[in-house]
Amino acid sequence: MRGVIMHGPGDVRVEDRTDPVIQEPTDAIIRVTAACICGSDLWPYRGAEDPQWPIPMGHEYVGVVEEIGADVSTLKPGDFVVGSFFASDNTCEICRAGYQSRCVHATGLDGTQAEYARIPFADGTLVTVPGQPDERQVRGLLAASDVLGTGWFAAVAAEAGPGKTVAVVGDGAVGLLGVLAARELGAERIIAFSRHADRQALARSFGATHIVEERGDAGVAEVKELTGGLGAHSVVEAVGTQESMMQAIRSTRAGGHVGYVGVSHDVELPGLELFFSGVHLHGGPAPVRRFLPDLVELIMHDRIDPGTVFDLSLPIEQAAEGYRAMDERRATKVLLTF
Amino acid sequence: MRGVIMHGPGDVRVEDRTDPVIQEPTDAIIRVTAACICGSDLWPYRGAEDPQWPIPMGHEYVGVVEEIGADVSTLKPGDFVVGSFFASDNTCEICRAGYQSRCVHATGLDGTQAEYARIPFADGTLVTVPGQPDERQVRGLLAASDVLGTGWFAAVAAEAGPGKTVAVVGDGAVGLLGVLAARELGAERIIAFSRHADRQALARSFGATHIVEERGDAGVAEVKELTGGLGAHSVVEAVGTQESMMQAIRSTRAGGHVGYVGVSHDVELPGLELFFSGVHLHGGPAPVRRFLPDLVELIMHDRIDPGTVFDLSLPIEQAAEGYRAMDERRATKVLLTF
Incomplete structure (x- = not known):
């Protein structure tokens, strides 16, 4: 064969x-x-x-x-x-x-x-x-x-659901389908991080209500701006780098949930920051x-x-x-x- | 005053x-x-x-x-x-x-x-x-x-409950009261890590059913031994060092929950290991x-x-x-x- x-x-x-x-x-x-x-x-x-x-x-x-x-x-x-x-x-x-x-x-x-x-x-x-x-x-x-199964798991791990604001880090297929999953799970608002017009369009077709083009702390600031300073309830992380993980954690409100499915290469999570973030972190191979x-x-x-x-x-x-x-x-x- | x-x-x-x-x-x-x-x-x-x-x-x-x-x-x-x-x-x-x-x-x-x-x-x-x-x-x-409120939060974050095996890393007051909380939440088995006779006795009085004296990977191996090779469903981490965090994560089965309340000093969580562990991680200031x-x-x-x-x-x-x-x-x- x-x-x-x-x-x-x-x-x-x-x-x-x-x-x-x-x-x-x-x-x-x-x-x-x-x-x-x-x-x-x-x-x-x-x-x-x-x-x-x-x-x-x-x-x-x-x-x-x-x-x-x-x-x-x-x-x-x-x-x-x-x-x-x-x-x-x-x-x-x-x-x-x-x-x-x-x-x-x-x-x-x-x-x-x-x-x-x-x-x-x-x-x-x-x-x-x-x-x-x-x-x-x-x-x-x-x-x-x-990709859908993985995006779905990430949205479930992030506890996307009715009344929730969900942010999605990563506009690859998994992230985009994380948007779709969040919509199907009933999320109220879905913020997709993306700076590519074609992927933004796909994200919107899957249910994204907001697009944020900034990354890193500037992106985090936009999510905070959209959420009364608190951060999203649920964040899907679908990249797997240090920057994307920190962007996900920092975009999440205290007590909120990060669902991460990007394979975490060269990632080291700083203990004190994670501790004081008060987020839930769950992920892995979906x-x-x-x-x-x-x-x-x-x-x-x-x-x-x-x-x-x-x-x-x-x-x-x-x-x-x-x-x-x-x-x-x-x-x-x-x-x-x- | x-x-x-x-x-x-x-x-x-x-x-x-x-x-x-x-x-x-x-x-x-x-x-x-x-x-x-x-x-x-x-x-x-x-x-x-x-x-x-x-x-x-x-x-x-x-x-x-x-x-x-x-x-x-x-x-x-x-x-x-x-x-x-x-x-x-x-x-x-x-x-x-x-x-x-x-x-x-x-x-x-x-x-x-x-x-x-x-x-x-x-x-x-x-x-x-x-x-x-x-x-x-x-x-x-x-x-x-x-200390009770913190141990209680850790046990809740670790989703201690009926039918669960709960392990507790740390035999200080918070860990000991995490044992008590796990018992009150209905845990089936409670494994306390401790090598001090007085604290072991207190842990037993609060509901510990098993004591493990080993630490680090040797301690993890004992938890695995007690749980059919899978690890505990729920692990309370109440120390806040690199060793204790890794001991907690490694003692937890895939899909299980780590509730951590030790203030994470000098802790860096390795991304790939955390990813493949498949655990839930939640904690912070209780x-x-x-x-x-x-x-x-x-x-x-x-x-x-x-x-x-x-x-x-x-x-x-x-x-x-x-x-x-x-x-x-x-x-x-x-x-x-x-």
């Missing part, structure tokens, strides 16, 4: 890979019908992470079940499925508490930017989509697989699986249309161009077709 | 101070009937903070209202009252959300280790005690003023005022007896010896009498 491999920073190639096979009786093999490039794929691309090269890329996917292991009971070949970026049994104590990304059996995936993928703990990991999604719904489901059933339902009933975050669609053979476009911020989110 | 002044690290003196007077119509003057020395008073005592010397000491108190300003409506001279270490209006949006320690008018107190004290925003800050407390209840109310009415009721009905944390009682003229005893860990908590 064909699949995307990163050989080092900036070096993305599409190559022949061995077709995956069932290894455990709880596995399923799926034919990937669409995949995408994640903001987090840019960390190794930019040299901010140094993994064991080469690495098969991709952890977002929708597809059709091809084959199931002997112990898989909830899926059958032909089912249209969506999963998230961690395989999880969905039965352990941590999963049952809603933290499937930290399942005691949590395991990553072997690169879903490929024609086929092996999904461990298939019963726990995959969610069957009722019926046959149309093209728009496929895009939505693919978004649910990671337990997307917790939200997938509800998200699938919202998407299949056309209640939400998160797939509009994909602004570039490329055949998998052109994956390298997709990485370049996201790296250079020419694209917010790239969909790969097969 | 007589009052305690710290002139520099280790230099505590009892001196004549000017009697406080009403400055604002929302003030009250109280005659302090008991005060105490706080673990946080040891930070400047040990040179870990460098305030503008000299500083009047003390922020925990119970007493009798002597005089009220023109706008005070809920108190009258002769009322027995308890307050906490921040004055707060209890009417602003932040107070109404339960974060009185971050009231938009929050202000510290001018040293309550003294015969009299001026309490700003008296209606918001002070809680009237019904009837006349006996000596044991006075000790309990004095504990409620800070909004003791939120809990005071309930705590007063529990104490006046003899449902809890937090005053047993006081293991040394001294007349105010011997305050310096009280500081030494706490600094040298000869005393857990020192009560000052007048």
